[in-house]
Amino acid sequence: MSLYLGIDIGTFESKGVLVDGSGEIVATAAHQHKMLVPQPGWAEHDAEADWWGDFKRLTQSLLAQSNADPKSIKAIGASAIGPCMLPVDKAGNPLMNGVLYGVDTRAAEEIRALTAEYGEAVLLSETGNALTSQSVGPKIQWLKNKRPELYAKADKFITSTTFIVHRLTGKHVIDHYSAGSWQPLYSPAEEKWSPRFAKGICSQDKLADVMWTTEIAGEVTAKAAAETGLAAGTPVIAGTIDAAAEAVSVGVLAPGQMMLMYGSTIFIILVTAARGQDARLWYAPWLFPGQHASMSGLATSGTLTHWFRDQFSHEFTDAKQGAIALAQEAALSPPGAKGLVALPYFSGERTPIHDPDAKGMIFGLNLTHTRGDVYRSLLEGIGHGTRHVMETYANAGQQVSHIEAVGGGTNNDVWLQATSDIGGFAQAVRAKTMGASYGDAFLAALGVGAVKASDINEWNKAARNVAPNPAVKPLYDRQHATFRALYERNRDLMRSV
Template identity: 55%
Template sequence: MEERYLLGVDIGTYESKGVLVTLAGDVVATAVRPHELLLPRQGWAEHDAERAWWGDFCAITRELLETSRIAPERIAAVGCSAIGPVMLPVDEACRPLRNAVLYGIDTRAVEEIRELDARMGTETIFARTGNALSSQSVGPKILWLRKHEPECYAKAAKIVAATTFLCARLTGRCMLDHYSASCFVPLYDMAAGTWGKDLCEGIIEPERLPDIAWTSEIAGRITPEAEAATGLATGTPVIVGTIDAAAEAVSAGVTAPGQAMLMYGSTMFYIQVVDRPVRDRRLWSAPYLFPGTSAIMAGMATTGVLTRWFRDMLARELVEAEAKGGESAYGRLAALAAAIPPGAEGLVVLPYFSGERTPLNDPQARGVFFGLTLSHTREHLYRAVLEGVGHGIRHHFDVLDEIDAAPLEVRAVGGGTKNRPWLQMVSDIAGRAQLVPAVTLGASYGDAFLAGLGTGLFASYSDISRWVRRLETVAPDPAPKPLYDRAHRIYRDLYERTKDLMHDLTQEV
């Protein structure tokens, strides 16, 4: 019998990744394709869905088939994940009617959040959805579209997420998983597991939203049209899929209650599996990917995006040197920052450069470099940026401790894990050990496993443990704890003392 394979594709903020694996989890081929993050106005973040999502998916699948020389008929199933939550209006053929509006880094719907809170009541929204409205929520962005681009809203046959878009183009079916649907606050009724007709009133009709199913359920099969575009065989099963962070959690083996994933990506994202729904206004809650499981989630607005900004704006000569074959600009900055003492000699950064998601839920928060002196260098600034993210992560653990939901185990994943000095800073600041898989292939790897689970090739989601390789522990160093404790107190106090000024600064004159 010929060996079968699983295909996973993930669409990220700056690039898309694909992986072709055996049923044992061995990687046969990988592919990466960069794309552009569009920032048309301050506070806006968008993607060209046709080019960045569908274009990347088609290019990646064709590259994987070509490099692996595996016949498309030997691919047992396909799984997709993508950035989220996002908002994309499409026509009857699932063609985009405008650019996709991205997740919490897009803060255009501040007024719509206020409007919905006032109209529906914050208590009602939280009681029905398990979440407070924030810049992460899709509902206010749909309302923004309805108010500011009424012609586009009227033409939309559906308003979809990124995975829905891919699934529809592959199978002709418009599907969304429960985990992702919970981010469509205030439209998803958490207890009922459906779109709430009354919750949707005045925002969008429920029939214009995707059908809801579980992540690893089969959404449909590759159509002849999709085969022509992707090279995949007609009839190949495609699962519903999920948001990238959840797929990445699965890729790291985070499936059991008490396990958590800390993802160092363009943004920081945290997912912890719990055995019961846990709700707190400062965090997000959702059904997890499998029936009978729940999750607590959190996400900062700028982590990898912030280090990228720093590199591109303040270390251009390192970027140019890397382009000429020199050392990685990120690697050089990390080494220089590691030589600076803990605490960056009195420098504290609030990393709220695109507002902040959890636990502040404040789209008007702003970035701050605090404590600058003439003695500080670029290396001090970069270390302070990395430590600022560490304090933001510790802030989340503070909240989890307060609500008696501290994780039993934290697994670190994402591109930022290549920066080991950063991981050590975070463990030292937060006082938490982090387990790092020796091989981290990311969300696309989780997508491939979920595709196998959905087609019955695996008995249980716990079977991912056979795919997860050796784990390395990054343990906290107790030596800098007193210094970091003091810096953390200043970090927390600095926002409280300046948030009114931040809000004043962001008001239109």
């Protein structure tokens, strides 16, 4: 039997899967870890323990569960949270914790300085993106400014997937989609690193080699084989960011198709026929030559539900039980959560407002409200944030023909339905919703020519459709106006806290 291994390293949990040549799942595994928040606005992972450590644990677990001969694994695909910034030494060892994606807002000063130096219009035209907390270039600049001794020791600046692939193969590579988030260091027009805006940030020899996602980066080394149980010589693809692998897992391949990922953050990918250019959204080349992607994301989504569960459901010792109980309580609260409107900006906000100083808010509380009402208001607040993003796509002239929902949040019916009701759009849900690791396995099979791209629709078939309820549209339209006004009227106050 030919098998394909997919491993994804997430914000709070890593997942792995072994699948056969027809996409049937042979074994699955998961392992939880913590997001480190050493101070407000910072978000980190221990790369050794959380990235490579989880990869080893999951691989060993999958091999043990399946009793598979490691030589039956024909290709390996990995994805991870991103874009991240990790300085490593010449041996590839981390010099500090990995700095996470847009939820880490430490480089706000560097973003302002670089934008002032080059001009937002120039950056947008040349790199496809304005500089935001999602951009890696300013975070390297932050390291140079604030931790010059570590900056000087760095042989490479890499992202999470690059770190894993290097541990497997000894090669430093990054896919074009991930490199597209390393603004202002990557040129989408030239599809390569560009020195145009790199002055003062870092030289190109400090960056990984750019490849397409399904290109073979290398083979599992003898050292990596000894650590993981994999067979030396197994092909490893370049891999990608978790959200992109998740989009592939549910068949988002053609222009107009969109993935709406319910994870630690809401992350959205729209495949487009042409390169987009809007400062409120993000742009990157898609996973395959000649295709493009327009992305967006909220800063806190699953992270916010985890926070609420941890702080306000102490009677449940099991996290999963607590999540189920809170979802049941939220289901007892009516649409609109008895008048509550929440801003989900508990870690600033990414698209479309790009405001690291934005703050969370629960508006309209009175003594009749229950825990279920408050929890529902947070789910609906995420839904209003998602609608704000969808309105931005429409304003930017980017057409959406089909939406695929994926991720752990699709198991929360209240959240899923409220998002459709608030936004006024339907969502399709596939039979397999485990997400990025499944997409990684498919991309690995694609990389060695075992499948073609359209085969994902046979691997993972459509299961159900979530349609908006027109009866609650007037209520949610009123609340959405309140949602937008709460931020606009309190933005200056948020910056003073």
